[in-house]
Amino acid sequence: MDYLQGRAARDKSFSYEVVIVDDGSVDGTKRVAFDFTRKYTFDNVRVIPLGKNQGKGEAIRKGMMHSRGELLLMLDADGATKVTDLEKLENQILAVAREENSIRDPASKHSDFRIGDVQVSAFGSRAHLEEKAIATRKWYRNFLMKGFHLVVLLAAGSGIRDTQCGFKMFTRAAARRLFTNIHLKRWCFDVELVFLCKRFNIPMLEISVKWSEIPGSKVSMLSIPNxxxxxxxxxxxxxxGMWKIHQA
Incomplete structure (x- = not known):
């Protein structure tokens, strides 16, 4: 909120909202979230309580479908990624969106356009940290990581090295198309996003972001089979063909 308020103060054209999706938590998350709503007003902070746990993928889907912005950023609540890195994703999406818009409508090349109407996705990535992580992790964790990367490659194809980083941005049009079609409700919805981006020919950008290990991760060895x-x-x-794809 400090970052968003500061940016809005510097740039009067900048607007924002924070959507907190509480996926059936049993700690104090919901209370803290509603405290933020009272402090910063409903226009700036909204809470979506799911009642019971439905999975990260479903929580993200609901948040995206309720969002009102032209650019939609998903980020984990643990703060592992610095929120200021959203500008890196934003700037590269804007550059690609302008190019895509000029190809679609050459007459509008030098005029204003709504960035939310162009379909572009940006995946925050920790791939640049992989070499250091490999050097410090146990051998079996590295083995599992390489194995998972291979399975992801077979399932969704190449294009994104780090599919699981919880820091991704989409234009509004891309988010609506992707999250209308998403089926997976838990950990691997990120991989399905890559698959759908390829199916819809939505440009994918992979952008390095700062990331730090936060204690209490819900991903463990037991998560691998799931x-x-x-x-x-x-x-x-x-x-x-059991899973249908909606083109609209």
């Missing part, structure tokens, strides 16, 4: 199951489900669902 993630593999989700990837297998996605592969079967799309290849057999």
């Amino acid at each position: 993630m593999l199951w989700e990837l297998a489900l996605m592969s079967v669902g799309y290849r057999t």
Whole structure:
């Protein structure tokens, strides 16, 4: 909020909202979230309480579908990624969106346009930190990481090295198209986003961001079988036509 308020003070054309999705938490998250709503007003901070846990993918989907902005950023509440890095994603999306818009409508090349109407996605990435992580992690964790990367490659194809970083930005048009079609409700929805971006020919940008390890991660060794199951489900669902894709 300090960052967003400061930016709005410097740039009168800048507007924002923060959407907090509480995925059935059993700690004090919901109370803290509503305190922020009272402090900063409903126009700036909104809370979506899901009642019971539905999974990170479903929580993100609901947040995206309720968002009102032209650019929609998803970020984890633990603060592992610095919020100021959103400007890196924003600037590169804007550059690509202008190019895409000029291709679509050459007459508008030098005129204003609504960035939210152009479909572009930006994936925050920790891939640049991988070499250091490999040197400090246990061998079996590195083995599992490489194995997961291979499975992701087989399921969604190449293009994004770090699919799981919880810091992604979409133009409004891209978010509506992607999250209308998302099926996976838990950990591997990020991989499905890559798959859908390719299916819809939505440009994908992978942008290095600052990231720090935060204690209390919900991902563990026991998460691996569930993630593999989700990837297998996605592969079967799309290849057999059981999962339909809405083009609109």
